[in-house]
Amino acid sequence: MFLTFLNFASRQGGADIQWKRHMYKRIAWSYYGRKRNCFRLSIRTIERALRYSTNSGKPKREYYNNIVKIRLEAACWEHGVLYDEFLKTLDESSIQLNRTTLQHLAIYEPRTFQSLCDFTVKRQGELGLKAATTTTPSGVLTRGML
Amino acid sequence: MPTYCARSMLLKHIASQNAFIQSSYFTSTANNNSPMPSESSLDTTSDYTVVEKKNEGEIIQNINTAVENKDSRLFAVVHICGKQYKITTEDIIMIKLWFDPTIGDKIRLEKVLMVGGKDYTLVGRPILSRDSVKIEATVVEKTLSHYRVKYKYRKRKRVRRFKLSRNIHTMLVINSIEVNPIKC
Numbered sequence: 001m002f003l004t005f006l007n008f009a010s011r012q013g014g015a016d017i018q019w020k021r022h023m024y025k026r027i028a029w030s031y032y033g034r035k036r037n038c039f040r041l042s043i044r045t046i047e048r049a050l051r052y053s054t055n056s057g058k059p060k061r062e063y064y065n066n067i068v069k070i071r072l073e074a075a076c077w078e079h080g081v082l083y084d085e086f087l088k089t090l091d092e093s094s095i096q097l098n099r100t101t102l103q104h105l106a107i108y109e110p111r112t113f114q115s116l117c118d119f120t121v122k123r124q125g126e127l128g129l130k131a132a133t134t135t136t137p138s139g140v141l142t143r144g145m146l
Numbered sequence: 147m148p149t150y151c152a153r154s155m156l157l158k159h160i161a162s163q164n165a166f167i168q169s170s171y172f173t174s175t176a177n178n179n180s181p182m183p184s185e186s187s188l189d190t191t192s193d194y195t196v197v198e199k200k201n202e203g204e205i206i207q208n209i210n211t212a213v214e215n216k217d218s219r220l221f222a223v224v225h226i227c228g229k230q231y232k233i234t235t236e237d238i239i240m241i242k243l244w245f246d247p248t249i250g251d252k253i254r255l256e257k258v259l260m261v262g263g264k265d266y267t268l269v270g271r272p273i274l275s276r277d278s279v280k281i282e283a284t285v286v287e288k289t290l291s292h293y294r295v296k297y298k299y300r301k302r303k304r305v306r307r308f309k310l311s312r313n314i315h316t317m318l319v320i321n322s323i324e325v326n327p328i329k330c
Contacts, residue, residue: 047297047306050295050297050299053297054295054296054298093271094271094272095259095269095271095272096259097260098230101223101230101232101259104232105223105232109221109262112260115267116269
């Protein structure tokens with residue numbers, strides 16, 4: 001029987017197809033049901049999972065930065081400073097501590113953070129940023145202009 | 147042959163005029179007979195009197211006594227490779243970026259933003275000087291991170307890109323933090 005044609009035409013002879021699928025099997029070891037064992041079913045779930053993990057970098061950073069902002073704001077209010085003014089006065093007096101370290105200090109080094117807040121309050125008083133909120137001294141007529 | 151620039155000639159003319167004007171100004175105010183200027187109350191009395199003096203010296207003295215006692219554990223805020231780390235002695239930091247020193251190197255950390263103990267903190271604007279703080283560390287380990295997957299996919303367009311990457315991590319152990327007393 002003539003078999004050489006069939007030999008050339010067959011797909012056997014290359015490497016085992018499971019070698020390409022070995023990595024995906026390792027990724028899907030914890031999935032439920034046939035998604036764990038069957039390649040065609042698991043590849044759909046795996047591709048979605050990998051896609052989501054690559055695209056989650058930016059929202060993850062935004063999420064944690066928001067948490068830091070909330071903590072810093074609350075810590076500033078405890079000491080009678082506004083968040084924006086606090087950061088602005090620190091920046092103007094060339095104290096270049098970033099927000100993650102500031103919120104860490106507020107949690108774990110409360111005295112240091114209090115001294116920073118007191119410094120900002122005093123500095124704002126010197127510069128006159130709080131002039132709008134302070135009361136006018138007695139015996140002065142402003143006619144609503146100040 | 148020298149070229150006579152109109153501008154330079156004009157400037158010389160003005161300068162000569164100014165010299166004449168200045169000399170005349172000074173000579174007119176003083177008496178021609180006496181060489182020294184006459185004394186007035188503006189010169190003898192002081193411009194200011196101190197109403198309230200700040201007690202800076204007291205604060206600095208307290209800080210220096212606390213520094214010399216060395217009772218409390220010190221913390222520091224340090225800037226390495228664009229990130230800020232809050233560290234104490236016996237700490238291990240992981241730097242997730244390229245860091246030149248090799249394993250076993252002893253390092254002095256230069257960019258110290260803040261140092262503090264139980265009763266005092268020194269805040270740098272923006273960095274504390276080398277005379278006031280000394281932080282020493284050793285590089286302990288240099289490894290690669292876990293495999294991070296970058297998978298780009300576009301639906302119905304047969305676009306699939308799969309990439310694995312690993313970053314270099316270096317571990318630093320903080321050996322000591324030393325603070326020197328403040329000099330006025």
